[in-house]
Amino acid sequence: MARGILGRKIGMTQLFVDDRAIGVTVIETAPCTIVQIKTIESDGYNALQLGYGEIKESRVTRPIAGHFSKAGVTPQRHLFEIRIDNPEDYTVGETLSVDLFEEGDKVDIAGTSKGHGFQGVVKRWNFAGGPASHGSHFHRRPGSVGNCVRPGRVIKGKKLPGQMGSRRATVRALQVLRVDPERNLLIVKGSTPGSRGAILELGKRHG
Amino acid sequence: MDDILRAIEKEQLKEREPFNTGDIVRIHERITEGTKERIQVFEGIVLKRSGGGTQEMVTIRKISSGIGVEKTYPVHSPKIERIEVVKEGFVRQSRPYFMRRLRRIR
Secondary structure, three states, X not given: OOOEEEEEEEEEEEEEEOOEEEEEXXXXXXXXXXXXXXXXXXXXXXXXXXXXXXXXXXXXXXXXXXXXHHHOOOOXXXXXXXXXXXXXXXXXXXXXXXXXXXXXXXXXXXEEOOOOEEEOHHHHHOOXXXXXXXOOOOOOOOOOOXXXXXXXXXXXXXXXXXXXXXXXXXXXXXXXEEEEOOOOEEEEEOOOOOOOOOEEEEEEOOX | OOHHHHHHHHHHOOOOOXXXXXXXXXXXXXXXXXXXXXXXXXXXXXXXXXXXXXXXXXXXXXXXXXXXXXXXXXXXXXXXEEEEEEEOOOXXXXXXXXXXXXXXXX
């Protein structure tokens, strides 16, 4: 992910683009302040550490407050990093905002997907399940998970029941339909991970 | 709904003549055939309005050469030039589906 900022998912709606109704996601952003610049000499890689979101002064722990005061910026709720190639082009305290994106750009959007809890294989992996009736007792079970003595174990990565969702998910190459620098809004075509209010990483695609 | 979403939807909303279910309306729809554009008019009784904001849809029913025809349009689509109320109706239901079973209407 290249240059980017953080935003909050407001929700989805419908816009008419070229007389066609298109499902869109509205994302509210805020200017993100550069808190730290990491370089190959000091950290082994080039990156910008950005802060996003308001936080009450009293909620900031002393070590974190020290990190912010070193940069000379007010404390922010979220910190995240973006990799860059040219750290010398930026200074600490500068901000990045939505105007970095343009209409028609492709963006990658990452966030935490909606949590579905511990789910069986039918919901989690779209297994077909067995017959519901006619004497069948095999309803939503995973069935056989492997062979006998060779290999004598279950193959790694086997699709089994478990936690579904609530993990990091990236949706790639979403088209930017509208940028509103005044209201700090970004409207993209399609859906993004997470529920309303979810924090999203917005990154511009290379090229 | 969130205020920001509502504001964005508001920009998209078209000014439409107010109408209710049971009214007889005329929908003027822009139809593009190849390069030519023309207006197609569909006149009938409003059977239902569903959804809200930009996503609102309206279902119109008419009897066309003895066969009942229903068409559903997005109310705020830019393709809909105009919605004209021909006659105000009176129905007790918000969705007068009973009209589908009537032998003769209009």
